[in-house]
Amino acid sequence: MRAHPQSRRPARKRPGLVLAALGLGWLVALAAATLLGSQSLDLGAALTGDGKAATILWQLRLPRALLALLVGGVLASSGLAFQSLFRNALAEPYTLGVAGGAALGAVLALAAEVPGGLLGVGIAAFLGALAATAIVVGLSFSRQGTEISTLLLAGVAVSVSTTALILFVQYFSDPNRTFQIVRWMMGGLAVVGYREVLWLLPWALGLALLLGAHRWELNLLLTGEETAAARGVDLSRLRLVVLGGVSLAVGALVAVAGPIGFVGLIVPHAVRSLVGHDQRHLLPGCLLAGGIFLALSDLGARTVASPTELPVGILTAAAGGPFFLWLLFTRRRG
Amino acid sequence: MSARGLTWHPGGKRVLGPLDLEVHAGECLALVGPNGAGKTTLLRLLAGLIEPTAGTLAFAGEPYRRFSRRAFAARVAYVPQIRPARVPLSVRELVLHGRYPHLAGPAAAPREADFEAVARALATTAIEHLADRPLDELSGGERQAAYIAAALAQETPVLVLDEPTTFLDAGHQREVCGLLTRLHGEAGQTVVLASHDLNFASAVADRVAALVCGTLAADGPPAEILTPERLAGLFGAPFEVVHGGARPVTLLRLAP
Numbered sequence: 089m090r091a092h093p094q095s096r097r098p099a100r101k102r103p104g105l106v107l108a109a110l111g112l113g114w115l116v117a118l119a120a121a122t123l124l125g126s127q128s129l130d131l132g133a134a135l136t137g138d139g140k141a142a143t144i145l146w147q148l149r150l151p152r153a154l155l156a157l158l159v160g161g162v163l164a165s166s167g168l169a170f171q172s173l174f175r176n177a178l179a180e181p182y183t184l185g186v187a188g189g190a191a192l193g194a195v196l197a198l199a200a201e202v203p204g205g206l207l208g209v210g211i212a213a214f215l216g217a218l219a220a221t222a223i224v225v226g227l228s229f230s231r232q233g234t235e236i237s238t239l240l241l242a243g244v245a246v247s248v249s250t251t252a253l254i255l256f257v258q259y260f261s262d263p264n265r266t267f268q269i270v271r272w273m274m275g276g277l278a279v280v281g282y283r284e285v286l287w288l289l290p291w292a293l294g295l296a297l298l299l300g301a302h303r304w305e306l307n308l309l310l311t312g313e314e315t316a317a318a319r320g321v322d323l324s325r326l327r328l329v330v331l332g333g334v335s336l337a338v339g340a341l342v343a344v345a346g347p348i349g350f351v352g353l354i355v356p357h358a359v360r361s362l363v364g365h366d367q368r369h370l371l372p373g374c375l376l377a378g379g380i381f382l383a384l385s386d387l388g389a390r391t392v393a394s395p396t397e398l399p400v401g402i403l404t405a406a407a408g409g410p411f412f413l414w415l416l417f418t419r420r421r422g
Numbered sequence: 423m424s425a426r427g428l429t430w431h432p433g434g435k436r437v438l439g440p441l442d443l444e445v446h447a448g449e450c451l452a453l454v455g456p457n458g459a460g461k462t463t464l465l466r467l468l469a470g471l472i473e474p475t476a477g478t479l480a481f482a483g484e485p486y487r488r489f490s491r492r493a494f495a496a497r498v499a500y501v502p503q504i505r506p507a508r509v510p511l512s513v514r515e516l517v518l519h520g521r522y523p524h525l526a527g528p529a530a531a532p533r534e535a536d537f538e539a540v541a542r543a544l545a546t547t548a549i550e551h552l553a554d555r556p557l558d559e560l561s562g563g564e565r566q567a568a569y570i571a572a573a574l575a576q577e578t579p580v581l582v583l584d585e586p587t588t589f590l591d592a593g594h595q596r597e598v599c600g601l602l603t604r605l606h607g608e609a610g611q612t613v614v615l616a617s618h619d620l621n622f623a624s625a626v627a628d629r630v631a632a633l634v635c636g637t638l639a640a641d642g643p644p645a646e647i648l649t650p651e652r653l654a655g656l657f658g659a660p661f662e663v664v665h666g667g668a669r670p671v672t673l674l675r676l677a678p
Contacts, residue, residue, distance in 0.1 A: 300529070301529040302529070314505075317491065365510045
């Protein structure tokens, strides 16, 4: 074909360098979230002794930092998976109501005092996430593919409904339980020991492996559903696998950390601007950057109003709301 | 490829068929017909992108449903007419995506053979100089060439194209025509395409099938199908047909 008069090469991104920097940032965030806090820590005593300082370091700060890094990574990679699957920058587990469904499942389990502890709440959250996904995606399927506007509207509708149902459950619970539900709904990472970290770790790894194994298919969706199918992507299977995987991971996550909004929206967008659109770089980028973002947000939540601790969900939502509006605004203008 | 009693009546709406159609190895078949005749639907059915509501489709004697999506994409490539407005890829990346059905596994990395196939596809479509340009910066003609290159990188025996010359200027139309003629004539590629441009269909195809209201109205060599009488019946418009060279050239009389 004829040559275009201007033969400009695209701006080169250096994804390898960015990923290395994010890896370093992840370690720095782990160190910062472990060492800093509302209470100053005598590191020498913490490392050698087994007194109060050691308890703060090993039983409170470190597990909390690790949980924040994991939760942030899962949230960001789930957001990335939804955005890639639906080819829309506004799609993520929270805007599509999946997290709302998980929260409703978990709240019902908390209110009904379901036995089994974390596993009971986790299963309920997963079922809630799956039901919400099924409703939202089912509504927006058509023979021509997925209707994005219907998808987002269905997500809003499901979110509003789940919030109403959660309020309903709260209203009829006893005051103690209501307080527990309200506090949990704000999202938080206050844990003691490693139970929650160990619970979430396999789900996080599973999701990362699943998305990694489907990176070509998710990349192919950049060219549109029809072209991707023509290249050999089984769209129904891909949707089923990715939506199922994300619902599982989000269910497991919501069971320990409550609903923490907007990480899945902000982080993939930021990472994309740094490493480009290839899932090979986007996925590890999101796992790392999501963790860094949430660990630092949680550090902020612990220290901003010290000694009072803010729920981290409030901080991320405060950042995410304006970001969502900005995204909508720039898309409208674009 | 062969279709028997092929029907597409989604939700009871009669869009296509039932019809029988054979596409022989090495031939170039052009589907023509008025808007809404079912050309794109027939192409999508042949490319295995939608499943017929009734009837059977077979590739080399094997029913379509025996193939996985990826295995089928190694046999039939499809270039759709409508594509997303923004695709944040370079031409080379787009063409490399065409190698997906040939990767060792769905998650395997491309190998040397894949990069060679990409280079061949870029050379065949003569767009090597555009390889590292972002797709979104290209003109319509260049973009069409890139999508055809991606389909060629699939290295399939059959290539299906929906309206390959729509929105292209005369020069690019001729280039696409030359490319398809070379692919079909020299490389023996089986090509099935739909086109509103009757001269394009006449120039590249050795067989023309006319669709009307979802059924086959006529099927044969261009000189037999592209006659003033048949075209008037198909489109309800007056045509003149000139037989200068080997293939007929149609002229639509637009002024009343």
